Amino acid sequence: MTDNTTRDFDPVDFELSSWSEAFPFDRRDFLKTLGAGIFVFVTLGDLAVAGEQGGRSYPDDINAYLRIGEDGRVTIFSGKIEMGQGVMTSLAQMAAEDLQVPFGAIDMVMGDTDQCPWDMGTFGSMSTRFFGPALRAAAAEAREVLLGLAAEHLEAPRNRMRAHEGVAYMDSDRSKRVTYAELTRGRQITRVLGEEAVQKSVAEFTVMGKSFTRLDATEKVTGSAEFAGDIRLPGMLYAKMVRPPSHDATLRTVDTSAAAAMPGITVVEDDGLIAVLHEDPEMAEQALGRVRADWDRPESDLDEESIFDHLVNEYTDGRASDVRGDLARGEQESSMLFEETYLDGYVAHAPMEPHTSTAQIENGKATVWASTQTPFPDQSQVARALGFSEEDVRIITPYVGGGFGGKTGGLQNIEAAKLAQVTGRPVQVAWSRAEEFFYDSFRPASVIKIKSGVDGNGRIHLWDYHVYAAGTRGADQHYDAPHNSITSYGGWMGGGASPHPFAVGAWRAPGANTNIFAKESQIDIMAAALKVDPLEFRLKNTSDERLIGVLKVVADAFGWQAGAAPGGRGQGLACGLDAGTYVAHMAEVEVDERTGAIKVNRIVCAQDMGVVVNPDGAKMQMEGCITMGLGYTLTEDIRFRGGEVLDLNFDTYEIPRFSGLPEIETILVKNDLVTPQGGGEPAIISIGALVANAIFDAVGVRLFQLPMTPARVRDALARRGE
Amino acid sequence: MRETIEFTLNGEPVSLDTDGDRILLWVLRTDLELTGTKYGCGIGLCGSCTVLVDGEAERSCALPLRAVRGREVVTIEGLAGGEVLHPLQEEFAERGALQCGYCTPGMLMNAAGLLNGNPHPSREEIVDGMEGNLCRCGAHKRIIEAIDAASKRM
Ligand code: FES
Ligand code: FES
Numbered sequence: 066m067t068d069n070t071t072r073d074f075d076p077v078d079f080e081l082s083s084w085s086e087a088f089p090f091d092r093r094d095f096l097k098t099l100g101a102g103i104f105v106f107v108t109l110g111d112l113a114v115a116g117e118q119g120g121r122s123y124p125d126d127i128n129a130y131l132r133i134g135e136d137g138r139v140t141i142f143s144g145k146i147e148m149g150q151g152v153m154t155s156l157a158q159m160a161a162e163d164l165q166v167p168f169g170a171i172d173m174v175m176g177d178t179d180q181c182p183w184d185m186g187t188f189g190s191m192s193t194r195f196f197g198p199a200l201r202a203a204a205a206e207a208r209e210v211l212l213g214l215a216a217e218h219l220e221a222p223r224n225r226m227r228a229h230e231g232v233a234y235m236d237s238d239r240s241k242r243v244t245y246a247e248l249t250r251g252r253q254i255t256r257v258l259g260e261e262a263v264q265k266s267v268a269e270f271t272v273m274g275k276s277f278t279r280l281d282a283t284e285k286v287t288g289s290a291e292f293a294g295d296i297r298l299p300g301m302l303y304a305k306m307v308r309p310p311s312h313d314a315t316l317r318t319v320d321t322s323a324a325a326a327m328p329g330i331t332v333v334e335d336d337g338l339i340a341v342l343h344e345d346p347e348m349a350e351q352a353l354g355r356v357r358a359d360w361d362r363p364e365s366d367l368d369e370e371s372i373f374d375h376l377v378n379e380y381t382d383g384r385a386s387d388v389r390g391d392l393a394r395g396e397q398e399s400s401m402l403f404e405e406t407y408l409d410g411y412v413a414h415a416p417m418e419p420h421t422s423t424a425q426i427e428n429g430k431a432t433v434w435a436s437t438q439t440p441f442p443d444q445s446q447v448a449r450a451l452g453f454s455e456e457d458v459r460i461i462t463p464y465v466g467g468g469f470g471g472k473t474g475g476l477q478n479i480e481a482a483k484l485a486q487v488t489g490r491p492v493q494v495a496w497s498r499a500e501e502f503f504y505d506s507f508r509p510a511s512v513i514k515i516k517s518g519v520d521g522n523g524r525i526h527l528w529d530y531h532v533y534a535a536g537t538r539g540a541d542q543h544y545d546a547p548h549n550s551i552t553s554y555g556g557w558m559g560g561g562a563s564p565h566p567f568a569v570g571a572w573r574a575p576g577a578n579t580n581i582f583a584k585e586s587q588i589d590i591m592a593a594a595l596k597v598d599p600l601e602f603r604l605k606n607t608s609d610e611r612l613i614g615v616l617k618v619v620a621d622a623f624g625w626q627a628g629a630a631p632g633g634r635g636q637g638l639a640c641g642l643d644a645g646t647y648v649a650h651m652a653e654v655e656v657d658e659r660t661g662a663i664k665v666n667r668i669v670c671a672q673d674m675g676v677v678v679n680p681d682g683a684k685m686q687m688e689g690c691i692t693m694g695l696g697y698t699l700t701e702d703i704r705f706r707g708g709e710v711l712d713l714n715f716d717t718y719e720i721p722r723f724s725g726l727p728e729i730e731t732i733l734v735k736n737d738l739v740t741p742q743g744g745g746e747p748a749i750i751s752i753g754a755l756v757a758n759a760i761f762d763a764v765g766v767r768l769f770q771l772p773m774t775p776a777r778v779r780d781a782l783a784r785r786g787e
Numbered sequence: 788m789r790e791t792i793e794f795t796l797n798g799e800p801v802s803l804d805t806d807g808d809r810i811l812l813w814v815l816r817t818d819l820e821l822t823g824t825k826y827g828c829g830i831g832l833c834g835s836c837t838v839l840v841d842g843e844a845e846r847s848c849a850l851p852l853r854a855v856r857g858r859e860v861v862t863i864e865g866l867a868g869g870e871v872l873h874p875l876q877e878e879f880a881e882r883g884a885l886q887c888g889y890c891t892p893g894m895l896m897n898a899a900g901l902l903n904g905n906p907h908p909s910r911e912e913i914v915d916g917m918e919g920n921l922c923r924c925g926a927h928k929r930i931i932e933a934i935d936a937a938s939k940r941m
Contacts, residue, residue: 148887149885149886149887149888149924150886151886278880278881278883279880279883279885281888282879282880282881282883282885283872283880284888285880285885285888285891286872286876286877286879286880286885286891286895287866287867287872288821288822288823288824288862288863288864288866288892289823289864290888291822292822292825292889294822294826295822297820297822344817345809345813345817346813346817347809347810347813415923416887416889416923417825417827417833417835417887417889417890417921417922417923417924418825418887418889419826419827464887464889465887466825466889467886467887467889467923467924468887469923495826497829498827498828498829498830681883682883685883685886685926685929686886688925688926688928688929689886689924689925689926690925691925692926692927692928693925714828714830714832715828715832715833715921716830716832720921720923721925721927722918722921722927723913723914723917723918723920723927723930723931724914724915724918726914726927726928726931729928
């Protein structure tokens, strides 16, 4: 906050009937801490999205908050975090647009629980969709306040005032002008409003819809961008924890005496947490090597092959949704039936930055710099672990080095905070790559069984879909099937009696990658049996205009060669819908029949995400999705034995590399009738099916399991024609 | 064993009185507080920790401090010439060849090493030269384009 304690401010405008209920602070104190400037708080009310609500202590009905300072700079406070998805830049653009200030006048404060409004977390491609409208409303309201002040200041009629680049002026006489900075100086104006303020329409946009260099670019190319592990505090200790060899192991005995004898080493044994700490992380690592721990480990024959039967056996209760027509009749009336099973393995998040946390406790207040997607839930967790009240825990989120759904657990924060409490010194916990793999909440292995049928006119007549462990995201029917049912057994979160041998959780578009792999493979299987072009088959079987739109655009850009598969072309197609955004992909692949290796030469993707805030940023996310998607499609598969994770680094767990990069072309399909939709996840969902369908077109074999490794491709080739 | 190790770091002489077996990555990140060089895997598999040693890209996680005695080390903090960004840095920033930015210092240093040895690499040579650097966000396409653009300006 800026200092202006001496200034006489004048709260000219203040509209909140129940201020004291909304704010935990004394009103006058709060106004003082804000300093001078214009402050706008927005409450989303009914518009608040299901799942994004549930707020608490920080003004708990406040969803967005911005300040225009005396220097004319605008600060946006958002509980969202920047982990590469570019939301820092797109949110700044939105505010600049509705405030009419230059993009460069915006400062972002993100993911700091002391300064930002409560937020559930950054995931689900929700920042732009749900935080965006609140922020734009706040910005629009601030602009209205400024124009009102400008009218008074210039003694001009309010309806003649216009704003541009941080200056208010009179439309007929531009020499009558005053800057925002001048208007805010020495005053304090606080506004709290609902979400109804007028926002600019798409046609008026000058900042939104344009591409800007990422706000974080300079810091990130100079090495000055700070991540949680880059925090350096005087007297800080680096901690290494004793870890079990397997998730199902229990500690029998531990001997830390040899470690404790090393100079400068602190040993902590506290409630299951066994750690060695030192001012030099390498010394802590060496000390860890001297800890003797014996573990009891149950036998298990659960592994990456046997897991699928296990899941189907464990999950007996399914929940049906989207039930239409009559499945038995649909089956009877179908002229061709198709019954297939699809398998998908465990996949790691493997962000380049492992989970990291730096914690300091001073005067009864904990400050934690966390690599996290969920600062506010982490605040509650840390408070509970320390026995502190939530107000005494501050989570600061520096830049996050990739999340993809994996940085929502917060164990490293609890470890760092506890160790800081026990040792009385600042502590950094930075997981090693092996710890990162071991404690990852993997994308769950899953099984999908589909029985589908077509009628004599080449229309989908039956769709009976059963998904185990992946949930229904991406399973929703976007084709017109009169007899339809989707049954889900267990979700991607694992849950209470989880059948998984380790943690599972959200992984970029949770469940959708698996569901679209199965669903869009099945669609191609039906098209091939009917000897119909797979594009034509899709267009014939859907009435969803946005889906048709992206399919046509991608076909055009790709140069789709019509004809039934297999056609020896190696071209593939898959499409879907995620986070309100439609995507259609086409690919060209080559199969080395001798080695089974797949080479993806080219991928074109068309995306309809409604209004586009930052086209270049959106394309960056699409490219990232496509590149990352090739990992789960071709190579990534966690190997394990019971609760022991066998892949613990990048030697055996292969993520996409430069040499596997196809030529990528991305197209944003214009659709200004739909408000901005998600962009960080949709373009990854079709990659599995896309490549599977292209392999089928190339060599006439169908793969039913991800990843499609050379060995699996060779197997499928060997069975060809059986 | 403690010894005195002298080398040049980002153009300045450094003298450290410490154990020469210590790993360069951690000495940079702790004693020298140059945190731009990142840990990603610790065993030479990801390239996040890449620095230049006498102009060549090296993995600082696999390099004992003793190995840089008398040599010239450049980290991401020293890639720019003062306020003036290196063409690679400019191209990475302008072309959005980064997302989370965690792999970025290593990518830039590896690319700088690549261009030192081969000022005008072909696309294949860029792919080959960058193959050992991992990026989970999938910024690969733009990284290749940025390196290509920078090489044409240099
Ligand atoms: S940290 Fe050095 S190569 Fe990965
Ligand atoms: S930009 Fe995130 S790992 Fe490369």
